[in-house]
Amino acid sequence: MLKVGVIGVGTVGSAVVEILEANKDMITARAGREVVVRRGVVRSLSKARAIDIALSTDPYDVVNDPEIDIVVELMGGVEGPFDVVKKALENGKAVVTANKALLAYHRYELQERAGEIAFEYEASVAGGIPIINALRDGLSANHIERITGIMNGTCNYMLTKMTDEGVDFNAILKESQALGYAEADPTFDIGGFDAAHKLLILASIAYGIDAKPEDILIEGIESVTQEDIAFAKEFGYAVKLLAIAKRDGDEVELRVHAALINRDEMIAKIDGVMNGVSVIGDCVGETLYYGPGAGGDATASAVVANIIDIARSGGKRSPMLGYNTPLEHGLKLRAPQAIVSKYYLRIRVEDRPGVLAQITQLFGEYAISIETMLQRPSEGGYANLLFSTHEAVEGNMQEVLVRLESLAFVASAPVMIRIV
């Protein structure tokens, strides 16, 4: 019998307890032994709960209990769980976590401390989609060339609504908050940080890259307007928040940002709150993994899969791609300024002669070449200039944006969206 302690019995934690109970016979057969939840940790003991396990409010009650074999960490936060997980590993307990923020900051240190003890986190990326399993096992014959993920359901829901119903960002944000798809403070989701945490986890598996959120390019979807979506539609693009990891020689670029992506790409067809991850391997080509990126049962499905894995392997860690494979240690993070991309730009300008010439001359100075251009009238003597460019260097584009904003005839900060 394998004894589990669940730290954080909220939506996901309760679902873990319920699934282990509801699918008990099947899980026993698949795990090769019985799996029982023995302890749970909650913030407050006064709240009524549907599940029937011994509860306390102190994570260390679980972590220091010699009976417990597997600690499931679902606390949230970074430094608190970091200490808890370290102690659990020190006490020889296998750990399963869904905590992407913890992993974004401390995955290498925890992996190292784990050594041969199982330390698993399938649920931390894209909820119920077994993407870590695919990277580590299913695609193990491949060098990974590129990962492109839609890994934040809030952003994808909002962008889908903006596209399908023509509603403005702020209206959709309010609706998403009312529906529970967006938090009261939505920055973590719509600013791209949630997706970035997940990207860093995938990058460590595929490339052995040890970067922190502050090292990589992270932008959100706050500046996307109906004007941009209309442009995207006209030129055959969808607008998505993408998390991208891309290998180029011995460098890996990692970035999260709103993007225009060809509507015919499979990943561009993922709408609403759903998540999806496209992986390009050097042998297999493109495979894509789609499913629910959040929700108690979906996330718990991944947590329980890890528990079953651990039961099968007797508590030892699974072999990992990336981490502990020397070949992948030679890769370096590419500086965000060195990223090469195509760009879409929207610039609101005074509608008078000479403006376009000055802008295009500025582009020329920074080796930015225009692919398409549209001019649309705006109110009050202004015009909107919409450009898409050929490939250019991120650092140059950033300087152009600063220079553009300083021009007298430019009415407001230009909007830039990368084209992938």
Place this chain on the structure above:
Amino acid sequence: MLKVGVIGVGTVGSAVVEILEANKDMITARAGREVVVRRGVVRSLSKARAIDIALSTDPYDVVNDPEIDIVVELMGGVEGPFDVVKKALENGKAVVTANKALLAYHRYELQERAGEIAFEYEASVAGGIPIINALRDGLSANHIERITGIMNGTCNYMLTKMTDEGVDFNAILKESQALGYAEADPTFDIGGFDAAHKLLILASIAYGIDAKPEDILIEGIESVTQEDIAFAKEFGYAVKLLAIAKRDGDEVELRVHAALINRDEMIAKIDGVMNGVSVIGDCVGETLYYGPGAGGDATASAVVANIIDIARSGGKRSPMLGYNTPLEHGLKLRAPQAIVSKYYLRIRVEDRPGVLAQITQLFGEYAISIETMLQRPSEGGYANLLFSTHEAVEGNMQEVLVRLESLAFVASAPVMIRIV
């Protein structure tokens, strides 16, 4: 060092040899040991080959070589490879096969003979997509409620072309044959048999169902016309060849047929030669796996992933869902006649009074109720009647089709496509 023998060094076999060589350092790191191809078996030694391994024409040279640890079976056929694989297992060698026909007929017997020896076949279903890995590991917390696959690239390419370009079945078939997407004798693909083999493999993993191709409903795409595609478009459907495994109580239905499927479903968006498998689990909900279903490198990616797995686990079999899990042994195959579905019907009739009344009365006798109906004029005094129905029983629908064909005013055999 792990020594591999490859029986069948054709497109896939050569790719296996090449990947093991090209990605050698990475594979050694991931497998925890060096993997070397020592022997190959070919039909004829006179053909020039780019790879440099010892070749012979006798599979038993590999199977009986005490040096060989893993036999990769890529021969094609059923009974020949069955004997070869049995002998390999008897000699204690791990086996990796991509042979779906072999597995459709003999997977249970081979699995039983394998016992604790690894017997793996990721490449047999949907080529490079790690769908078996997802079912066995990633989704292990779930009872599988339904699997819906687009697993034949030839059919999907043809149906996509018919839909996008309005070309007729026969013209597309010729084009597909010229491009190498369809065989000279295309029956195996367009008749649904290839997809059925793959479905049986997935059904054995998810449900422990031991059925043979002749036990299940298998139809192809031969009768799909532009008329049907126009109807599908008008009512928001895509036309796809689907392989479906669906659990209902203690029964599982298995079927392969052309289907009308809501265009908004993710799987309906998979076009061209690509494959995809949607899996609905009781905890996770729907996840979908997309990628190349054929091709040397993509298929070899799955073969090599199995080889790496075997190296990691020291030649022992991975724990399997379905097979060897008692809970899943209680399920029975549902008789094809008992399947319940919605249906689309196209009936070419003489354009005269009373015809529609007789048809709808016949429907009534068999408890078939109409959801939509369209009448379209045809040439020479005929009309095409297009119906979609509410849910009805397959056996009843089959009888209706026979009765319809016998009616004097029905000009040709009615066409039926299931709606899923």
